[in-house]
Amino acid sequence: METDEPAEALYEATDTLVLDVGYQPVKIIRWQRAICMSVLEKVEVLAHYAWAIHTVNEAFPAPAVVRLLTPLRLRPQVVRFSRRNVYIRDDHRCQYCGEVFGASDLTLDHVVPRVAGGKTSWTNVVAACRPCNRRKGGRTPEQAGLTLPRPPSRPRWSPQALLPRVPERVPDAWRDWIFATP
Numbered sequence: 001m002e003t004d005e006p007a008e009a010l011y012e013a014t015d016t017l018v019l020d021v022g023y024q025p026v027k028i029i030r031w032q033r034a035i036c037m038s039v040l041e042k043v044e045v046l047a048h049y050a051w052a053i054h055t056v057n058e059a060f061p062a063p064a065v066v067r068l069l070t071p072l073r074l075r076p077q078v079v080r081f082s083r084r085n086v087y088i089r090d091d092h093r094c095q096y097c098g099e100v101f102g103a104s105d106l107t108l109d110h111v112v113p114r115v116a117g118g119k120t121s122w123t124n125v126v127a128a129c130r131p132c133n134r135r136k137g138g139r140t141p142e143q144a145g146l147t148l149p150r151p152p153s154r155p156r157w158s159p160q161a162l163l164p165r166v167p168e169r170v171p172d173a174w175r176d177w178i179f180a181t182p
């Protein structure tokens with residue numbers, strides 16, 4: 001059956017975007033795997049890349065977008081805890097001053113500091129800019145006179161979290177499927 005791709009996996013321009021039966025993006029896989037799924041008739045190919053895969057006898061265009069032919073099994077989807085996913089959950093916004101930053105200017109802040117037993121988890125870690133992180137230091141928000149807009153929580157799974165948010169970094173063949181809004 002399917003293996004879960006890590007949520008922060010980097011895609012390559014040769015990777016294949018997978019849609020569910022309802023044409024919603026669900027994951028990004030290696031093209032080799034897309035070929036296998038196509039051969040096994042698990043998917044239909046909706047878009048191709050301009051380059052082709054050559055076998056001894058023939059050449060066929062590489063799959064850029066495929067659609068699953070059977071519904072996904074319903075199961076709880078878990079968003080892995082990672083730096084990138086915390087930033088996405090918090091909209092790249094420092095949770096203390098409310099400003100938006102690039103990933104390189106954000107840090108992970110332990111709401112309850114580690115020295116006080118705070119865990120590295122969805123419910124105790126937020127995105128914070130460097131000045132706010134420094135200002136807070138090893139204190140709780142209350143002690144530092146800072147407030148959180150909401151208690152941090154585990155995000156619900158979203159296929160969008162898997163996908164590159166920057167349009168220029170998306171293969172052309174994917175665009176219609178990722179950025180089209182119903």
Ligand SMILES: [Zn+2]
Nearest residue numbers: 094097129132
């Ligand atoms: Zn800040």
